[in-house]
Amino acid sequence: MEQAAEQFRQQGYAGLENHFGDAQTRRHARSVLAATGMLNVAMVFTQPHPVAGHTVQAHLDSLAQGLAEALDTEPVCVNVHAGYDAWDEADTLRFFEGASRLGARLSIPVGFETHRGRSLNTPWRTLMVLDHFPDVRLTLDLSHWVLVCERLPDDQQTALQAAAQACVHLHARVGSEQAPQLNDPRAPEHARLVAWFEAQWRRVWQAQQARGDAVSTLTPEFGPPDYQPTLPYTGAVISDLADVCNWMRDRLADRFARAGASAAADIYTVG
DSSP states (O other), rough: HHHHHHHHHHHHHHOEEEOOOOOHHHHHHHHHHHTTTOEEEEEEEEEOBBBBBSSSHHHHHHHHHHHHHHHHHHHHHEEEEEOOOOOOHHHHHHHHHHHHHHHHHHSSSSSOOOOSSSSSOOOOHHHHHHHHHTTOOEEOOOOHHHHTTOOOTTHHHHHHHHHHHHHEEEOOOOOOOSSSSOSTSSSSSHHHHHHHHHHHHHHHHHHHHHHHHHEEEEEOOOOOTTTTOOOTTTBBBSSHHHHHHHHHHHHHHHHHHHTTGGTOOOOEEEO
């Protein structure tokens, strides 16, 4: 933990995003983050019951426990992988009715991530939830929507705009219609995709500025294998993960400033 916090601090990041496990680990993480001056975005994962399975109540119970544990690390916001993609509309709405109440009790933002395998895995399901519960806030990771839709979802403008308005934390990973993560977003053949994602992120910054938010957080969330493509047989990676993440961080800090958002907010990048 000490090594990671210091490494990312030296690389220019403002904090870490992670799930810190048991109570002892959480206390240690809080101490290290405080000592290094690093911020924390806490992660929570709602879980099925080992016997009852993916009931709404089981996921709400684990959400309540996870939020309480997340507060141990004194986060600036919480990112939640929430719910279950196979629920019907009624169960999805029952879950977010309870989840929105739990999130409202916290004095920090709670963003429910637009993630595959979870309740907000498509633009239209997310829009349905936001229509019923306008106070629900999002961690917006559009790479999941692009992959699930198998297209850039430009036919879902109402959902994209609503998601931008509800976003409190960004995952700035670029994916494609066939993969959750590009092999290297710096490659010129990916310029179309990078431009589309950046246009959506500008919507988020504009919405945050209109709300008067003092801080905008994002994680350049390009991950290791199996997210990161590898060569067959050897498993060798085909791009340097740290270079990719740092490139995206620097690129978006520049675009954030040029968008004029810096007049109202600081952008905090999280490793």
